[in-house]
Amino acid sequence: MSLASEGYLTLAELKEAGMYPSEERMAKGPVAIAECVQQIPCNPCETACRFGAIKVGEPIINLPCVDEGTCTGCGVCIAQCSGLAIFVVDKSLGDGMGTVSFPYEYVPLPEKGQTVKAVSRKGEVVCDAEVVKVMNPKSFDRTPVVTLKIPVEYVDEVRSMQRRPETELTAGGEAVQRFDDDMLVCRCEEVTVAEIRQAIADGARDVTGVKRRTRAGMGLCQGRTCEKMVQAILRAELGETPQEIGHNTARPPVRPVTFGSLAGGESNGNE
Numbered sequence: 035m036s037l038a039s040e041g042y043l044t045l046a047e048l049k050e051a052g053m054y055p056s057e058e059r060m061a062k063g064p065v066a067i068a069e070c071v072q073q074i075p076c077n078p079c080e081t082a083c084r085f086g087a088i089k090v091g092e093p094i095i096n097l098p099c100v101d102e103g104t105c106t107g108c109g110v111c112i113a114q115c116s117g118l119a120i121f122v123v124d125k126s127l128g129d130g131m132g133t134v135s136f137p138y139e140y141v142p143l144p145e146k147g148q149t150v151k152a153v154s155r156k157g158e159v160v161c162d163a164e165v166v167k168v169m170n171p172k173s174f175d176r177t178p179v180v181t182l183k184i185p186v187e188y189v190d191e192v193r194s195m196q197r198r199p200e201t202e203l204t205a206g207g208e209a210v211q212r213f214d215d216d217m218l219v220c221r222c223e224e225v226t227v228a229e230i231r232q233a234i235a236d237g238a239r240d241v242t243g244v245k246r247r248t249r250a251g252m253g254l255c256q257g258r259t260c261e262k263m264v265q266a267i268l269r270a271e272l273g274e275t276p277q278e279i280g281h282n283t284a285r286p287p288v289r290p291v292t293f294g295s296l297a298g299g300e301s302n303g304n305e
């Protein structure tokens with residue numbers, strides 16, 4: 035299967051494996067698909083469904099099987115699937131539209147009514163989409179579930195989304211991406227957009243100034259992930275050019291090392 039070589043399953047493979055609901059069933063209303071093809075010991079989907087519509091059975095490495103006649107398309111199993119492998123599709127809306135519900139573990143979550151980019155199994159943007167529902171079952175510490183309304187011809191392919199970044203103009207008239215305050219910028223040091231903005235308000239005028247105040251860029255990736263976002267926020271807040279904002283300076287050690295290794299008395303096994 036293309037999962038091992040490409041990182042995703044194709045629609046043809048799912049249909050061939052008999053895991054895909056019939057067109058007739060999808061035209062009647064929402065129904066779950068478990069795109070789960072690895073025989074791992076796992077069955078939260080089975081216990082999550084109060085209608086008994088998903089069976090794993092014994093042994094526990096059996097692949098899940100959805101009974102399309104029993105499934106109501108409620109989507110509870112999506113939030114409980116540890117493999118993020120369950121989706122609910124619906125081709126019954128009419129007017130050439132359908133919906134896809136999928137697990138979404140990024141923050142910030144989209145909001146109902148927002149326009150986003152619908153993304154295929156392959157990870158490619160395929161069309162614009164309207165967010166019609168966001169389930170965030172915080173009380174159960176489960177995965178949020180997003181439902182998109184899309185043209186029905188994309189229902190078989192769309193399995194995720196990208197937020198369409200909003201833009202704002204700098205004082206110099208440059209369009210830059212607008213980030214929400216609670217968005218993580220530096221994942222290594224867990225620094226948010228709000229903390230970067232506060233550092234700028236406190237006097238940071240370049241990437242190094244932000245780094246000294248927040249530690250953004252001091253983590254394992256040495257700024258490879260966050261530098262561009264820090265630069266964009268600086269440009270938005272200050273209207274500076276990229277040259278004035280500067281770059282991150284990577285400094286060794288770029289990987290965690292023990293004090294013993296630094297003292298030269300002990301190998302950490304990576305030399």
Ligand code: SF4
Nearest residue numbers: 083105106108109111
């Ligand atoms: S969508 Fe609802 S009814 Fe269908 S299998 Fe999942 S939990 Fe069961």
Ligand code: SF4
Nearest residue numbers: 070076078079115117
């Ligand atoms: S919970 Fe998800 S990963 Fe686990 S068996 Fe069910 S569908 Fe597969």
